[in-house]
Amino acid sequence: MERANQSSPVVGFILLGLSDHPKLEKSFFVLILLMYLVVLLGNGVLILVTILDSHLHTPMYFFLGNLSFLDICYTTSSVPLILDSFLTPRKTISFSACAVQMAFSFAMAGTECLLLGMMAVDRYVAICNPLRYPVVMHKATYVPMAISSWAIGGTASVVHTTLAIQLPFCGDNVINHITCEILAVLKLACADISINVISMGVTNVIFLGVPVLFISVSYVFIIATILRIPSAEGRKKAFSTCSAHLTVVIIFYGTLFFMYGKPKSKDSLGAEKQDLSDKLIPLFYGVVTPMLNPIIYSLRNKDVKTSVRNLVSPKCFMQ
Numbered sequence: 001m002e003r004a005n006q007s008s009p010v011v012g013f014i015l016l017g018l019s020d021h022p023k024l025e026k027s028f029f030v031l032i033l034l035m036y037l038v039v040l041l042g043n044g045v046l047i048l049v050t051i052l053d054s055h056l057h058t059p060m061y062f063f064l065g066n067l068s069f070l071d072i073c074y075t076t077s078s079v080p081l082i083l084d085s086f087l088t089p090r091k092t093i094s095f096s097a098c099a100v101q102m103a104f105s106f107a108m109a110g111t112e113c114l115l116l117g118m119m120a121v122d123r124y125v126a127i128c129n130p131l132r133y134p135v136v137m138h139k140a141t142y143v144p145m146a147i148s149s150w151a152i153g154g155t156a157s158v159v160h161t162t163l164a165i166q167l168p169f170c171g172d173n174v175i176n177h178i179t180c181e182i183l184a185v186l187k188l189a190c191a192d193i194s195i196n197v198i199s200m201g202v203t204n205v206i207f208l209g210v211p212v213l214f215i216s217v218s219y220v221f222i223i224a225t226i227l228r229i230p231s232a233e234g235r236k237k238a239f240s241t242c243s244a245h246l247t248v249v250i251i252f253y254g255t256l257f258f259m260y261g262k263p264k265s266k267d268s269l270g271a272e273k274q275d276l277s278d279k280l281i282p283l284f285y286g287v288v289t290p291m292l293n294p295i296i297y298s299l300r301n302k303d304v305k306t307s308v309r310n311l312v313s314p315k316c317f318m319q
C-alpha cells in the first residue's frame with residue numbers, strides 16, 4: 001500500500017455514485033437500507049435454523065448456511081459505504097479503505113460463484129444417486145468443498161487487489177461508480193493494465209465459466225433423472241429439492257452475465273444510460289439477490305419453513 005502511495009499523488013478517491021441523479025439518492029437510500037435489513041434478518045434466521053435444528057444438519061443445509069453467511073458478508077462489505085455516499089456531499093474514500101472494500105467484495109462474489117457450483121454437485125448426487133448420497137456427501141467431503149470455495153475466492157481477491165493497488169494513479173481520482181468496483185478503479189490507472197486484464201479474464205473462466213459448466217451439466221442429468229420418475233408426485237418432490245437452488249443460480253448468474261456481457265454504447269445518450277445501469281445492476285446481485293435467497297429457500301422448502309416456525313414459536317422460548 002505504501003508503495004502505491006509513493007508512486008502516486010493520489011491518496012484517496014471520489015466516488016461519483018448517483019450524484020448525477022440527485023433525485024434518486026434519497027429514494028435509493030431508503031430502499032437499500034430496507035433491503036439490507038431484510039438481508040440481515042432473513043439470512044440470519046436461516047443460519048440460526050441450520051445450526052439449531054438437528055434435522056437440518058445435512059450437506060444441503062450446510063451449504064445453505066454458508067451461502068447465508070456469505071450474503072451477509074457480501075452486502076456488509078459494500079452497503080454501508082453506499083448508504084454513506086448517499087448522505088455525504090463529498091463522497092471521498094481513502095486509498096486503503098477503497099482497497100479493503102474492493103478486496104472483500106471481490107472475495108465474496110467469487111466465493112458465491114463457486115459455492116453455487118458446489119451446491120449443484122450436491123443436488124446432482126442427491127437426485128441422480130440417492131442410495132450413494134450418504135456415502136459420497138459425508139462430512140469429510142462437503143466441508144472441504146465449502147472451505148475450498150472460500151479459500152479460492154479469498155486468494156483470487158488478494159491477487160487482484162494486490163495487482164490493482166500497485167498501479168500508479170497519477171491523474172483523475174474520480175471513480176464513476178457507487179463502490180470501489182475493481183474494473184472502475186483500473187480505468188483510473190496511468191500505466192499498462194494488460195496483466196490485470198489478462199488475470200481478470202482467467203478469473204472469469206474460474207468463477208463464471210467453470211461453475212456454470214458444472215451447474216449446466218448437473219441439471220441436464222438432474223432433469224433427465226426427474227423425467228424418468230414414473231409418478232407425477234415423485235417428479236414434483238424431486239424437483240422441489242433443487243428448484244430453489246436453480247432459481248438463485250438463474251438470478252445471480254443472469255445478472256452477472258448481463259452486467260459484463262452486454263455491448264458498450266457509443267452514443268453519448270446511450271452511454272449515460274449505460275453508466276447508470278452499470279451502477280444499478282451491481283446493486284441487484286449485491287443486495288437484491290442476497291435478500292431474495294432466504295425468501296426463495298423458505299418459500300420452496302417445507303423443512304426450512306417448519307424449522308423457522310419452531311424457532312419463533314412460544315414453546316421454543318419456554319424450553
